[in-house]
Amino acid sequence: xxxxxxAVVVGAGPAGxxxxxxxxxxxxxxxxxxxxxxxxxxxxxxxxVYAWPLFDLLPEWQKDCPVERFVxxxxxxxxxxxxxxSVQFENPASTSxxxxxxxxxxxxxxxxxxxxxxxxxxxxxxxxKVDELLREGGKVRGVVAGPDKIAxxxxxxxxxxxxxxxxxxxxLPELAPKAVSVGVKETxxxxxxxxxxxxxxGEKEGAAVVxxxxxxxxxxxxxxxxxxxxxxxxxLVVSSEDLARKKVEVQEVMxxxxxxxxxxxxxxxxxxxxxxxxxxxELGLGMRAKYIADGVLLAGDAAxxxxxxxxTFRGVDLAIASGIAAARAAxxxxxxxxxxxxxxxxxxxxxxxxxxxxxLERFRSTGGYLKNERLFSLYPKLLLGITEKVYTVDGSGxxxxxxxxxxxxxxKAPLFKMxxxxxxxxxxx
Amino acid sequence: MPTGGPxxxxxxxxxxxxxxxxxxxxxxxxxxxxxxxxxxxxxxxNALEFALRIKxxxxxxxxxxxxxxxxxxxxxxxxxxxxxxxxxLLTDRILGGxxxxxxxxxxxxxxxxxxxxxxxxxxxxxxxxxxGHVGPGIAGHLAIPQVTYISEMRIxxxxxxxxxTAEDGSEWWETAMPxxxxxxxxxxxxxxxxxxxxxxxxxxxVIVHWSCADVGIDPNKVGLRNSPTIVAKVDTVHLPPRARxxxxxxxxxxxxxxxxxxxxxxVIAP
Ligand SMILES: Cc1cc2nc3c(=O)[nH]c(=O)nc-3n(C[C@H](O)[C@H](O)[C@H](O)COP(=O)(O)OP(=O)(O)OC[C@H]3O[C@@H](n4cnc5c(N)ncnc54)[C@H](O)[C@@H]3O)c2cc1C
Ligand SMILES: Cc1cc2nc3c(=O)[nH]c(=O)nc-3n(C[C@H](O)[C@H](O)[C@H](O)COP(=O)(O)OP(=O)(O)OC[C@H]3O[C@@H](n4cnc5c(N)ncnc54)[C@H](O)[C@@H]3O)c2cc1C
Numbered sequence: 001x002x003x004x005x006x007a008v009v010v011g012a013g014p015a016g017x018x019x020x021x022x023x024x025x026x027x028x029x030x031x032x033x034x035x036x037x038x039x040x041x042x043x044x045x046x047x048x049v050y051a052w053p054l055f056d057l058l059p060e061w062q063k064d065c066p067v068e069r070f071v072x073x074x075x076x077x078x079x080x081x082x083x084x085x086s087v088q089f090e091n092p093a094s095t096s097x098x099x100x101x102x103x104x105x106x107x108x109x110x111x112x113x114x115x116x117x118x119x120x121x122x123x124x125x126x127x128x129k130v131d132e133l134l135r136e137g138g139k140v141r142g143v144v145a146g147p148d149k150i151a152x153x154x155x156x157x158x159x160x161x162x163x164x165x166x167x168x169x170x171x172l173p174e175l176a177p178k179a180v181s182v183g184v185k186e187t188x189x190x191x192x193x194x195x196x197x198x199x200x201x202g203e204k205e206g207a208a209v210v211x212x213x214x215x216x217x218x219x220x221x222x223x224x225x226x227x228x229x230x231x232x233x234x235x236l237v238v239s240s241e242d243l244a245r246k247k248v249e250v251q252e253v254m255x256x257x258x259x260x261x262x263x264x265x266x267x268x269x270x271x272x273x274x275x276x277x278x279x280x281x282e283l284g285l286g287m288r289a290k291y292i293a294d295g296v297l298l299a300g301d302a303a304x305x306x307x308x309x310x311x312t313f314r315g316v317d318l319a320i321a322s323g324i325a326a327a328r329a330a331x332x333x334x335x336x337x338x339x340x341x342x343x344x345x346x347x348x349x350x351x352x353x354x355x356x357x358x359x360l361e362r363f364r365s366t367g368g369y370l371k372n373e374r375l376f377s378l379y380p381k382l383l384l385g386i387t388e389k390v391y392t393v394d395g396s397g398x399x400x401x402x403x404x405x406x407x408x409x410x411x412k413a414p415l416f417k418m419x420x421x422x423x424x425x426x427x428x429x
Numbered sequence: 430m431p432t433g434g435p436x437x438x439x440x441x442x443x444x445x446x447x448x449x450x451x452x453x454x455x456x457x458x459x460x461x462x463x464x465x466x467x468x469x470x471x472x473x474x475n476a477l478e479f480a481l482r483i484k485x486x487x488x489x490x491x492x493x494x495x496x497x498x499x500x501x502x503x504x505x506x507x508x509x510x511x512x513x514x515x516x517x518l519l520t521d522r523i524l525g526g527x528x529x530x531x532x533x534x535x536x537x538x539x540x541x542x543x544x545x546x547x548x549x550x551x552x553x554x555x556x557x558x559x560x561g562h563v564g565p566g567i568a569g570h571l572a573i574p575q576v577t578y579i580s581e582m583r584i585x586x587x588x589x590x591x592x593x594t595a596e597d598g599s600e601w602w603e604t605a606m607p608x609x610x611x612x613x614x615x616x617x618x619x620x621x622x623x624x625x626x627x628x629x630x631x632x633x634x635v636i637v638h639w640s641c642a643d644v645g646i647d648p649n650k651v652g653l654r655n656s657p658t659i660v661a662k663v664d665t666v667h668l669p670p671r672a673r674x675x676x677x678x679x680x681x682x683x684x685x686x687x688x689x690x691x692x693x694x695x696v697i698a699p
Contacts, residue, residue, distance in 0.1 A: 003625055003628055031628070033624065123628060123631050123632075124631075125624060125627045125628060125631065127622065127627070128622075128623075128624045128627060145623070145624040146621070146623050146624060147623055147625075148623055148624045148625040150624065150625070
């Protein structure tokens with residue numbers, strides 16, 4: 001065998017680079033392999049990173065991290081027909097500290113993190129695809145890429161949502177349509193000054209908007225909008241099961257979403273830059289199988305570590321945190337001289353210590369809530385109908401709010417069902 | 430021919446602007462070489478693949494050699510990632526402006542310094558200047574046999590047998606080693622860089638930079654001053670604008686219309 005490393009990490013997304021960086025800091029010889037020409041060149045996401053795990057991984061991260069804007073305004077908007085209703089939360093102080101979050105562009109962010117791993121001592125190789133895991137008697141012993149076999153004590157599989165290597169290795173079941181959602185995004189270029197004016201933001205401040213209702217044409221899922229320095233990211237994540245069932249193309253949903261008047265107003269005059277699509281592992285834990293096996297740990301999307309509960313979308317932070325946890329587990333295994341599943345078992349504990357599993361478990365119920373179609377079609381319509389009536393003064397006589405509400409709700413669904421839906425939704429938040 | 434040990438193959442490669450990106454600076458009338466995406470001169474990649482195939486079959490050491498600015502490291506790194514063992518970059522400001530005469534001289538001096546070579550492989554010509562002079566020039570300086578425009582070769586009993594593309598067919602030549610071959614563009618499919626190759630590049634120490642002084646090249650024999658070629662004028666060919674005619678309708682009719690139009694424009698004979 002030509003080469004041997006203490007650890008091989010597959011994929012230089014946030015999970016892989018975080019794992020490689022943390023492992024290199026612990027004096028592991030690490031090979032970080034990325035198939036893209038550069039780290040991040042093939043990657044996309046909505047656009048917001050919750051910063052907290054960066055404080056553990058790279059205390060100095062704010063020095064040179066390619067932050068587009070710190071999110072200081074959160075909005076939740078319901079769309080119906082041409083109307084929209086939104087709730088806003090302003091927090092200009094949220095630009096520092098563990099609760100900060102920022103918008104980012106993946107090619108820059110991923111490249112930055114991968115370079116940090118390299119600076120810490122990891123060997124970063126781009127432009128090479130790992131073809132399969134090197135297995136010996138059921139144990140993972142390294143990776144195979146083209147003509148090369150590279151041996152390692154432990155492999156961290158951070159290959160993202162599709163997980164073909166994990167599937168091949170029998171760690172992941174084949175992805176059923178209901179296990180994944182489809183995400184699409186386009187970037188619309190606008191001058192920074194225009195963005196600041198249109199969204200009423202300071203130079204470093206950013207806005208994040210989550211859209212419900214007609215954003216997804218009533219399909220389970222929702223839209224998002226993030227402001228970057230000089231562009232706006234607009235996209236959707238929708239259930240692939242619903243797309244298949246309703247025979248709609250995701251592009252069609254996106255087109256409708258983009259043409260909504262409330263969106264058009266924000267993007268006017270902008271130049272559409274790139275358009276991309278990607279899978280999102282849905283429903284998190286439980287849908288996914290083993291993330292610890294002999295000689296291998298799954299991290300990030302590959303392990304299904306993702307929370308999408310309708311108002312927050314967390315993938316990158318959980319990916320980074322799981323990368324850190326994987327490195328800690330490898331350190332424990334090294335101390336025991338045992339890289340079998342038993343030797344790596346502390347991964348679970350480290351994931352818990354970083355609240356990855358705890359948060360995932362807490363939001364698992366969200367699965368049920370997100371499964372509820374009424375939440376994406378009926379309720380937004382209801383809410384907007386009520387609001388419209390409350391705010392419309394046309395001289396035809398005004399009703400009290402409570403009457404409007406009851407009237408709007410009548411006949412749409414049994415009252416007890418609605419009550420239960422609201423309770424479910426509240427519980428999952 | 431060495432006795433027993435691995436044979437040493439020197440492959441000369443030049444880094445050129447990617448073919449699709451070729452641009453002539455309208456002011457200076459020279460090729461833009463900085464800030465454009467570059468690649469290994471395509472026939473040189475074929476030459477390297479030849480060397481790698483020899484190495485697949487028998488013990489061999491592949492040394493890649495290039496003369497040019499340090500930005501050429503990019504191509505040397507790629508050559509190593511594809512499987513070459515080490516690389517030499519001859520880089521010196523006094524080489525600037527060298528045409529094919531000093532280039533062949535400087536490369537042959539460098540090959541002599543590398544020493545112990547059995548086989549020298551060059552591309553048939555470059556895509557950016559296309560003279561095809563350099564390979565034969567090196568063979569001349571080193572006073573070794575050469576076969577140009579080869580598309581196939583094997584080593585039999587310590588001798589090289591190579592198939593040379595001629596105007597009206599091909600010729601098989603046999604020559605003793607050391608010798609120089611220039612390789613046809615597209616005669617094989619260069620392999621992709623491998624993971625272990627890229628790891629070797631990352632570990633470092635595989636590329637050395639030599640100056641003219643390191644090799645012992647006489648400054649009075651290289652550079653612009655010592656280049657007999659005079660580029661008097663370079664013209665850019667302007668393509669005539671497209672007619673932008675669109676024929677629409679039933680296929681049979683459209684074809685008839687198109688043929689008629691082509692005849693009328695004198696593009697084809699009636
Ligand atoms: C539309 C959309 C919007 C999103 N919005 C957000 C958001 O706003 N905030 C958020 O936190 N998360 C968001 N996410 C989720 C987030 O993108 C993911 O959770 C996160 O990228 C997971 O990181 P990862 O490192 O596990 O995987 P990835 O980022 O997918 O990285 C995997 C890497 O592995 C490489 N790779 C794969 N296979 C191989 C192989 N065989 N050999 C070598 N390399 C390989 C890939 O090229 C890639 O670089 C969004 C996702 C989508 C699709
Ligand atoms: C009209 C014209 C304009 C020119 N303008 C310029 C100019 O503006 N700027 C400029 O720099 N040059 C210019 N030159 C070219 C310069 O003279 C040649 O680039 C150089 O000397 C090599 O010749 P070549 O590229 O034709 O190589 P060829 O003789 O076609 O190359 C044959 C083989 O020799 C080897 N080889 C060639 N060059 C090298 C090298 N540097 N290192 C290693 N191996 C090599 C390769 O294996 C190659 O496949 C011009 C030449 C002409 C004819």
